[in-house]
Amino acid sequence: MNRVTCRRWTTEQIELLRTLVESGASAARASVVLKRPKLAVQNKARQLGRPFPDVRGVKAARLAREAFELESIERRRNAIMPTAEARSSQRQ
Numbered sequence: 001m002n003r004v005t006c007r008r009w010t011t012e013q014i015e016l017l018r019t020l021v022e023s024g025a026s027a028a029r030a031s032v033v034l035k036r037p038k039l040a041v042q043n044k045a046r047q048l049g050r051p052f053p054d055v056r057g058v059k060a061a062r063l064a065r066e067a068f069e070l071e072s073i074e075r076r077r078n079a080i081m082p083t084a085e086a087r088s089s090q091r092q
Helices: 010-022 027-032 038-047 055-091
Strands: none
Touching: 010 038, 027 038, 027 055
């Protein structure tokens, strides 16, 4: 069984890879879109001077953003609750 070990990158694939990196896609997602191994996609992006962001950094930023959003939701909920309690006490 012959196995293909090296496939050339077409200009369309390179442009698509650049677009994916700039849009913030992960290396795993880019590998699925380009139908290439994740390591090949990461290496090509690095060769182009546009490496994928570090997974740990992306995850930390996402968790921080989620925590901020949860805090703002909680603040809004707490701001609404006192007015509802005030209305119920005025009715009595």
